[in-house]
Amino acid sequence: MPQPLSTRAPAKINLSLHVLGRRADGYHALESLVAFAGVSDDLQLTPDPRLSLQVSGPTAASAGHDGDNLVMKAARLLAERVEGLKVGTFHLTKRLPVAAGIGGGSSDAAAALRLLAQLNDLPLSHPALRDAARLTGADVLVCLEPRARMMRGIGEELGPALQMPPLFAVLVNPRVPVETPAVFRALGLQPGQQLQGLGHPSAEATSRNDLLQVLEATRNDLQPPALKVQPIIEEGLDLVSCTEACRLVRMSGSGATVFGLYDDASSAAKAARFVLDHRPQWWVEATELH
Numbered sequence: 001m002p003q004p005l006s007t008r009a010p011a012k013i014n015l016s017l018h019v020l021g022r023r024a025d026g027y028h029a030l031e032s033l034v035a036f037a038g039v040s041d042d043l044q045l046t047p048d049p050r051l052s053l054q055v056s057g058p059t060a061a062s063a064g065h066d067g068d069n070l071v072m073k074a075a076r077l078l079a080e081r082v083e084g085l086k087v088g089t090f091h092l093t094k095r096l097p098v099a100a101g102i103g104g105g106s107s108d109a110a111a112a113l114r115l116l117a118q119l120n121d122l123p124l125s126h127p128a129l130r131d132a133a134r135l136t137g138a139d140v141l142v143c144l145e146p147r148a149r150m151m152r153g154i155g156e157e158l159g160p161a162l163q164m165p166p167l168f169a170v171l172v173n174p175r176v177p178v179e180t181p182a183v184f185r186a187l188g189l190q191p192g193q194q195l196q197g198l199g200h201p202s203a204e205a206t207s208r209n210d211l212l213q214v215l216e217a218t219r220n221d222l223q224p225p226a227l228k229v230q231p232i233i234e235e236g237l238d239l240v241s242c243t244e245a246c247r248l249v250r251m252s253g254s255g256a257t258v259f260g261l262y263d264d265a266s267s268a269a270k271a272a273r274f275v276l277d278h279r280p281q282w283w284v285e286a287t288e289l290h
């Protein structure tokens with residue numbers, strides 16, 4: 001029996017997200033500082049001539065039919081581009097909430113591409129791998145090498161990995177899915193419409209205080225339209241705002257997950273207990289962002 005290969009698929013957090021306009025093809029041009037959390041899904045690949053997927057874990061049911069899973073989409077797109085690609089059986093342990101603004105599906109797809117790259121001795125810079133990532137979804141490329149960095153365009157322009165001081169965070173999701181296209185639609189931009197960008201400050205910060213100052217000068221432009229689509233997000237923002245020693249509260253991606261940032265791990269853990277005490281049914285995690 002061949003040994004399985006395994007990797008983590010960490011949650012993606014948009015620390016900032018500026019919308020610069022809407023392209024003629026309907027997609028929105030973005031500028032976002034992306035980081036990755038300690039909480040994740042897990043993916044294993046056991047080599048086999050046939051490509052297949054099994055999904056288990058607490059949020060497996062909400063991830064949809066296995067055949068439509070982004071893990072399979074990414075693997076198929078790579079197999080179409082690399083002749084004789086060795087494949088196998090994927091086993092996904094799904095823990096992250098689905099349609100939550102933390103790119104769980106994108107991170108799973110990127111994890112699948114990393115495992116296939118390892119099995120086939122392909123470098124992560126291989127053009128077929130990067131094409132498969134881009135074609136699977138806008139957020140997949142940034143998840144391929146999950147390190148904090150700037151992301152621009154619709155996710156195809158990536159900056160270098162940033163030496164970011166670790167941020168201690170609480171992640172809060174009401175377990176209500178929010179569909180990304182609905183939030184972009186609620187922004188109400190016409191194709192071809194440009195926005196007056198304020199410009200994104202440099203995220204190359206040396207200390208946590210510097211980084212928090214940079215983040216305070218940024219925003220998530222999808223937060224107001226997401227609140228219109230799913231007003232429960234406001235409850236998450238309010239609860240996290242009430243936690244002790246919270247330095248910044250914001251929504252990630254198109255929601256509904258919101259995050260709070262703290263100076264140390266114990267404040268983040270305390271904040272998680274506070275939110276869970278008030279909303280025992282919600283998904284709440286204290287974690288580090290890198």
Ligand SMILES: C[C@@](CO)(OP(=O)(O)O)[C@H](O)COP(=O)(O)OP(=O)(O)OC[C@H]1O[C@@H](n2ccc(N)nc2=O)[C@H](O)[C@@H]1O
Binds near residue numbers: 026103137154181
């Ligand atoms: C908003 C972000 C921010 O990181 O994250 P999430 O909230 O999904 O986590 C991403 O841009 C989401 O990326 P991803 O979830 O991969 O999007 P895709 O599947 O490619 O696109 C879903 C739909 O969202 C809209 N879309 C997506 C990205 C973009 N830059 N402009 C868009 O208008 C389009 O309507 C598209 O059909």
Ligand SMILES: Nc1ncnc2c1ncn2[C@@H]1O[C@H](COP(=O)(O)OP(=O)(O)O)[C@@H](O)[C@H]1O
Binds near residue numbers: 064101104254
């Ligand atoms: N592996 C997967 N994990 C989560 N969702 C998936 C996966 N594969 C396909 N999907 C579909 O992708 C959509 C977006 O899911 P997800 O990546 O969790 O969203 P978000 O980026 O907003 O957190 C969902 O509607 C879901 O049905």
